[in-house]
Amino acid sequence: MNIVYYILIILGGIFYAVGGLGLLRMPDVYTRAQAGTKATTLGTMLTMIGAGVVHPEWLPKIILIILFIVLTNPVGSSTLIRSAYRSRVEASGRTAIDELGAYYDREVE
Amino acid sequence: MMANVVFFALVALGLVFAVIRLFKGPTPFDRVLSMDMINIIITGLLVVIAGILDSALYLDIALVFAVLAFLETIVFARYMEGRR
Amino acid sequence: MKNYFPTFVFCFLVWILVAGAGYPELILGVAVSLALAFFIARICGIRMSWKTPLSALLFIALYVPVFLLELVKANIDVLFRVLNPKLPINPGFVRIETGISDNFSKLILANSITLTPGTISVDADDDGGIYVHWINVTGDDAGSRSEKISGRFSRILKKVML
Structure with a gap:
């Protein structure tokens, strides 16, 4: 049992570190949000299930926290990205295509 | 025991990267993004600490912390939308 | 009531x-x-009825395994992109067609898109389209892109949401 716990929390820790590194390395706020959101969500799931393996009586509450995080973390990043786009934060120069600008222009008219 | 130390080291690494982005971030959105990420990491950390200290109280703290982190992100995002 | x-x-x-x-x-x-x-x-305005638990069971049986698999794939993808010294990205904003009108299904789909490889949903319009920031744009037209990003999810969702 303890082996499973160790493997799970170390994997979770690795994803946390990768998420932080992605936050640091990516060129603009949109790509940063990608790295941050995905890595931390899986990292949180893994560490929490790891903690639940050692204490099975906590599992219901831990699953509730995991559900909450999986439901809200993407919503938070989406809202943040949308408001960044609406505030005209510049995307990185490597951005290839932009179909969203046309939609907002149409909305303004 | 060793695994816990490795886990805390990795989490500290992630937190340090996020804090660097928090201070560097060219736009306010970068800062809120790294705040959001720090909050999620702390939520996971709280659950692991609950396991290590063997106290279920920390689970409630983690739950409330997750709710507050979500609200914080949403409020900041809506507040900054369309400024400038 | x-x-x-x-x-x-x-x-x-x-x-x-x-x-x-x-x-x-x-x-x-x-x-x-x-x-x-x-x-x-x-x-x-969220509607719950006695059919909801049945829906939820179907959802857990059909949707969640696919979603978890995609989540793990997404993270391995992020891992390699971040650790690669050349940072291989080709980002862009694209519109994808989902064919889903129900608000709650749309929320689930948008969340799933955010957590799957290389994409994060930004906004949704009223005709069932979702605007997506894609870290590595491939494909030439809207149809093939939609299929690539959300095809599996939207097919299962249409089946599950009664």
Whole structure:
């Protein structure tokens, strides 16, 4: 049992570190949000299930926290990205295509 | 025991990267993004600490912390939308 | 009125899960769940009925495994992109067609898109389209892109949401 716990929390820790590194390395706020959101969500799931393996009586509450995080973390990043786009934060120069600008222009008219 | 130390080291690494982005971030959105990420990491950390200290109280703290982190992100995002 | 009772039962179950089943907690839980059920059904307009648990079971059986697999794939993808010294990205904003009109399904789909490889949903319009920031744009037209990003998810969602 303890082996499973160790493997799970170390994997979770690795994803946390990768998420932080992605936050640091990516060129603009949109790509940063990608790295941050995905890595931390899986990292949180893994560490929490790891903690639940050692204490099975906590599992219901831990699953509730995991559900909450999986439901809200993407919503938070989406809202943040949308408001960044609406505030005209510049995307990185490597951005290839932009179909969203046309939609907002149409909305303004 | 060793695994816990490795886990805390990795989490500290992630937190340090996020804090660097928090201070560097060219736009306010970068800062809120790294705040959001720090909050999620702390939520996971709280659950692991609950396991290590063997106290279920920390689970409630983690739950409330997750709710507050979500609200914080949403409020900041809506507040900054369309400024400038 | 028909919506209130299932919503109330659901809120009450979550309350018991969090607060425990002591005597004072139960009374407070009834009060809080009533208020929440009223709020959710009336103001937020989320519809719950007795068919919801069946939907939820189907959802867990069909959707969640696919979603978890995609989540793990997404993270391995992020891992390699971040650790690669050349940072291989080709980002862009694209519109994808989902063919889903129900608000709740759209929320689930948008969340899934955010957590799957290389994409994060930004906004949704009223015709069932979702605007997506894609870290590595491939494909030439909207159809092939939609299929690539959300094809599997939207097919299962249409089956599951009764």
